[in-house]
Amino acid sequence: MDPIVKLIKELGNLPGVGEKTATRLAYHILRCNKDEALSLAAAIKDAKDRIGFCPECYNLTEDKGCVICANVKRDKSIVCVVEEPQDVTAIEKSGAFQGVYHVLHGAISPLDGVGPDEVRINELVARIGKGNIKEVIIATNPTTTGEVTSLYIAKVVKPLNVKLTRIAFGIPFGGDIEYVDRSTLARSIEFRSNITV
């Protein structure tokens, strides 16, 4: 296959990259200096060679175990279940969570052929089965697939006798009630909290 056509095809496999964008990127790569292009190729290979999963929480990590699981200051009895490694980064940035994580690497989505066995729910159940976990916080996205995943996890985790919670959804901080969508507003009213004075 012609190297340009092949490169366009490979770039087109990336998410959100159609044929036009792939063509534009390919011609950019062909135009830029050689070191720049080879550095991108090397970064892809290097990341793929060196990054693996943490055997405990399945977050992406360069070493055998991830820094969060290895940190003795983290509370191993609280597990926050997220869909993607990016979610871990986002929650870590908030600084509000001192427990450990469990990364599912996806959400249950029957239409896309993703069942419970394709995301790491069995691994979560096995982890809880070891008996050291007291609370599971489900932090999947407030989307159809995230909600389905949350309900499924709740169903399989319930018999294991741990506290099961879901992160709160409502008006975002700094948000404007006038412009918030109906579902969010309904949820924020339904789950209103007491004001303590």
Place this chain on the structure above:
Amino acid sequence: MDPIVKLIKELGNLPGVGEKTATRLAYHILRCNKDEALSLAAAIKDAKDRIGFCPECYNLTEDKGCVICANVKRDKSIVCVVEEPQDVTAIEKSGAFQGVYHVLHGAISPLDGVGPDEVRINELVARIGKGNIKEVIIATNPTTTGEVTSLYIAKVVKPLNVKLTRIAFGIPFGGDIEYVDRSTLARSIEFRSNITV
């Protein structure tokens, strides 16, 4: 540097890819199977290793000379000057041009630090100097930088005693006059052609 951070940085150097998109692409690469990722890395390296410039027209080519310049059926006396290799592909698809090309690899843009010497205008002048070219069709884009480039080429090519033309601009085929922008409409009226019956 952390391989994930490095990969995000490298992907962020691509045109139109910001930090968020780069992060999304990086995590996709880390999630997809290894063959797929390495195949992308190999395609980048391969394209960069095997693709070079045609010494005649500066189009991208896998061999020493490009297929268009090597084709004995093409009229070597008419040269169509374009900004990018993609433009050659587009004009070739139209099937309306039987001459050869000259690829500038950019347009004059003083604000971006691109002067006449950064695009292959000297090479065009040298090519015309050999005396086999009768007509130069300027097919740079109808943008500020494309127009500047067109005017500059016209200035340097004029003394060389060849026919100098510019591709036509006007209402696109299938276009709707009601929705065409003012500049295009003005141009299409100014350069109106006679109807022959």
